[in-house]
Every structure is written in structure tokens, then in C-alpha cells.
Amino acid sequence: MFFLKDLPTREMISGFAHSLDVVDVQKTGDALQMLRRASLLIRQLERYFALHGLSQTQFLVLMILHRDQSKHSHLAAKICEKLDVSKPVISTTLKTMQRRGFIVYCEKAEDSRMKPLRISDAGRELLLKLLPGYFEILQAG
Amino acid sequence: MFFLKDLPTREMISGFAHSLDVVDVQKTGDALQMLRRASLLIRQLERYFALHGLSQTQFLVLMILHRDQSKHSHLAAKICEKLDVSKPVISTTLKTMQRRGFIVYCEKAEDSRMKPLRISDAGRELLLKLLPGYFEILQAG
DNA sequence: ACAATATAGTTAGCATCATAACCAATAACG
DNA sequence: CGTTATTGGTTATGATGCTAACTATATTGT
Structure with missing residues (x-):
């Protein structure tokens, strides 16, 4: 921007x-x-x-996935809503995040349209590594 | 965003x-x-x-060109500075703005690297048309 | 004068976002 | 039931931004 x-x-x-x-x-x-x-x-x-090889969107997705630990899995559509970006963006973002090992897809749900997913260990690790700097930048800004 | x-x-x-x-x-x-x-x-x-067929960048370029009426012509590099976007962006933005008739290139300067340009009548007209709505949105935000 | 450097602008390649159109599966309802 | 609408997700296309590498001209410095 x-x-x-x-x-x-x-x-x-x-x-x-x-x-x-x-x-x-x-x-x-x-x-x-x-x-x-x-x-x-x-x-x-x-x-x-x-x-650190992330886009802002990817980071925010990690935040969302990590934040709501109560849920065992998440859906693209929900993430989409929370993040306020278009569906295609989430779709491709998630694909690259899977490729890079930051998220994993769970077993299929009953509703076979859905592709439930969750943050991977690597993803969580990266997120936690980035959080301090993230907050630091926000505060200084 | x-x-x-x-x-x-x-x-x-x-x-x-x-x-x-x-x-x-x-x-x-x-x-x-x-x-x-x-x-x-x-x-x-x-x-x-x-x-109205403009991008934000195009609009801001029009603002800059119109604002400084003292100068008879402007340079991409200067616009670039004021706008704080990268050179290539200004380059392509100006090209499309010329194509659409919002700016015109003046005669060459002594320094033949430079391509001085200015806002066209059509460009100024469009800018003036958009300004009220622009300020309105800013104020409401 | 001439080599090195800097500056104006463009081109190439890539990432991200958006909208529109598209499957596939489920839900709604007559 | 079976047609229609809705929903989850993907693909296609286009706009915009960035960095890096390029051309061409000017400037600097020895």
C-alpha cells in the first residue's frame, strides 16, 4: 500500500x-x-x-486458526468471513499454505463439500515466532 | 485492502x-x-x-498534477517521490493515463532523459468532478 | 578526454487482490 | 420425489503493486 x-x-x-x-x-x-x-x-x-516468507494474509490466517483452539478444524468460508477477503484469495492462500506446510487438511466432514483444515505444528511455531515482532511494530506505529 | x-x-x-x-x-x-x-x-x-474508471493511484497523480499549477510540467520521478510508490508503477500508470487522455507529454526538455508531462483538460475536468465525492467519503470515514 | 557513477524511465517477472463464472454437493420446497 | 436455490470451493481473467534488471543520457572525477 x-x-x-x-x-x-x-x-x-x-x-x-x-x-x-x-x-x-x-x-x-x-x-x-x-x-x-x-x-x-x-x-x-x-x-x-x-x-519470513509469509504474506500478511497468510499471517492473519495463522492467527485465526491458532486463536480459536476450541475448534478442532476450520473452513475456508469462515476464515473468509473473519478476514474480509474474497473467496478466491483464501482459496489460493490456503493452497500455498498447505504446500509450505503451515496448514493441514483434516479428514473429510459429513458434508463432502467442506474441506476442514487446521494449523500445523510448523505453522504454529512460525506464528509464535513472529508474534512478538508483530506486536512491536503495531505498538510503535 | x-x-x-x-x-x-x-x-x-x-x-x-x-x-x-x-x-x-x-x-x-x-x-x-x-x-x-x-x-x-x-x-x-x-x-x-x-x-469513474480511475485507480486510486491515477486519482492521486491527477491531484498532484493539478495541485501544483505553478509548475508548467512535471516529471515521473517527482510524482513518484510525492506519491511514495515505485517507479515502475508510475511508469505504467502514466502510460495508461496518457492513453486515456488524462495527461499529455510536453515537448522534450534539455535533458533528453526526462519526459515532462502535465494534466490535460479532460484530466482536470474529471478530477474536479470527483473531488466533492472524494472529500465526502474522507469526512464520513 | 574518458572511465565510473548516477539518474530518468522502461521492461520482465512475480505476488496479491478482486469479480465473474464455474463445479459439486446439500438444502428447501412444491 | 424432483426441481430449484444455496453453499463450499476452484478456476479464469484482469488490475495493481513490488523488486530486479535493463537502456539511455548526464554527471563526476581523475
């Missing part, structure tokens, strides 16, 4: 704005600043994950 | 955290919340731009 490095100044916003009608310069400026901060943070996180 | 729909609760953060050392639950939670809000906002903006 990214976002304007040199944020529009208040002057500039009101410059754009005064030809328009109702622009709350303060609110707009805040929103832009937030977008910028978030972009930088996301970038930092992505770089951190990439350093 | 995207980010965890159901944000990690404080309990969850401290759940992850207590095995770790120093985690400021408050700060971490705030950061996650910001990421989530920013993701939603960016998504909304992208949808808005897409509705």
Missing part, C-alpha cells in the same frame, strides 16, 4: 474545498493522516512478514 | 500477549483498529474511483 507522502496541507484542502461547498477541513485532514499512517504501518508489517 | 473484520479483542491481545513480555494492549488495540478503519476507507475510495 501507499498514500501521499507529502500530505495535503490544510491550506491545500481548503484550497480545493472553497470551490466546493461543505468540507470539514479538520476531519478531512485527519482522515488523510490516518490513511497515510495506516499505509506506512501496513507496509512495515508486510515487509516483516515477507522477511 | 483489508484487515481482520472481527478485530482482536483486548482479551485476545492480552491472551497472545501474556506469554510474551511487554505488550501495551491499549496501543496495540488502537493500531489494529486504525488499520481496520483505514482499510475500509481505502476500499471505499477505490470503489468510488473505479466507478
Whole structure:
């Protein structure tokens, strides 16, 4: 991600704005600043994950799988919902995660459309290794 | 973009955290919340731009070109800096923007490596059309 | 002057995301 | 029952981003 490095100044916003009608310069400026901060943070996180061969999505999937230890298995559709990404993304993400050994598919369920899966030991190990740095980046941001 | 729909609760953060050392639950939670809000906002903006055949990057390029009316022409490298995206992205973005008539290349400069360009009338028109909605979304977010 | 370096921009290759269209299996319902 | 709708998941296609490697021109430094 990214976002304007040199944020529009208040002057500039009101410059754009005064030809328009109702622009709350303060609110707009805040929103832009937030977008910028978030972009930088996301970038930092992505770089951190990439350093360990994960994408952010993969990391978040690991979080979800690990978090809910009560469930013995999870479904792509549910992960999809929690993560708020499209189905195809989860589909391919899970495939590569399986290839790399971070998740394993369980035995089939009664409903044979479903492909229940869970985090593997390697996956959990990696997640736990990355968590401290993850929180550190979040806090500093 | 995207980010965890159901944000990690404080309990969850401290759940992850207590095995770790120093985690400021408050700060971490705030950061996650910001990421989530920013993701939603960016998504909304992208949808808005897409509705008018622009990507966010294209829109921001238009902003930059329009903003600095003092300069008669701009360079890809400078845009790149201001926007904080990689060179190749600007390169291809500008190419498609030219194809669609939103920018025009000026006469060559003395330094023949440079390809000075400026916003076209069509580009400026589109930008001005989109600005109100842009600010509206920002404010609401 | 000329070799080494830096800069502007492009191209190639890859990862990730999205939407749309598609199976296959289950559920709903007349 | 049997047709229709829904649901879990995949595949196809296209947009956008990145890094690395490239061309071509300018600049620096000896």
C-alpha cells in the first residue's frame, strides 16, 4: 500500500474545498493522516512478514486458526468471513499454505463439500515466532 | 485492502500477549483498529474511483498534477517521490493515463532523459468532478 | 578526454487482490 | 420425489503493486 507522502496541507484542502461547498477541513485532514499512517504501518508489517516468507494474509490466517483452539478444524468460508477477503484469495492462500506446510487438511466432514483444515505444528511455531515482532511494530506505529 | 473484520479483542491481545513480555494492549488495540478503519476507507475510495474508471493511484497523480499549477510540467520521478510508490508503477500508470487522455507529454526538455508531462483538460475536468465525492467519503470515514 | 557513477524511465517477472463464472454437493420446497 | 436455490470451493481473467534488471543520457572525477 501507499498514500501521499507529502500530505495535503490544510491550506491545500481548503484550497480545493472553497470551490466546493461543505468540507470539514479538520476531519478531512485527519482522515488523510490516518490513511497515510495506516499505509506506512501496513507496509512495515508486510515487509516483516515477507522477511519470513509469509504474506500478511497468510499471517492473519495463522492467527485465526491458532486463536480459536476450541475448534478442532476450520473452513475456508469462515476464515473468509473473519478476514474480509474474497473467496478466491483464501482459496489460493490456503493452497500455498498447505504446500509450505503451515496448514493441514483434516479428514473429510459429513458434508463432502467442506474441506476442514487446521494449523500445523510448523505453522504454529512460525506464528509464535513472529508474534512478538508483530506486536512491536503495531505498538510503535 | 483489508484487515481482520472481527478485530482482536483486548482479551485476545492480552491472551497472545501474556506469554510474551511487554505488550501495551491499549496501543496495540488502537493500531489494529486504525488499520481496520483505514482499510475500509481505502476500499471505499477505490470503489468510488473505479466507478469513474480511475485507480486510486491515477486519482492521486491527477491531484498532484493539478495541485501544483505553478509548475508548467512535471516529471515521473517527482510524482513518484510525492506519491511514495515505485517507479515502475508510475511508469505504467502514466502510460495508461496518457492513453486515456488524462495527461499529455510536453515537448522534450534539455535533458533528453526526462519526459515532462502535465494534466490535460479532460484530466482536470474529471478530477474536479470527483473531488466533492472524494472529500465526502474522507469526512464520513 | 574518458572511465565510473548516477539518474530518468522502461521492461520482465512475480505476488496479491478482486469479480465473474464455474463445479459439486446439500438444502428447501412444491 | 424432483426441481430449484444455496453453499463450499476452484478456476479464469484482469488490475495493481513490488523488486530486479535493463537502456539511455548526464554527471563526476581523475
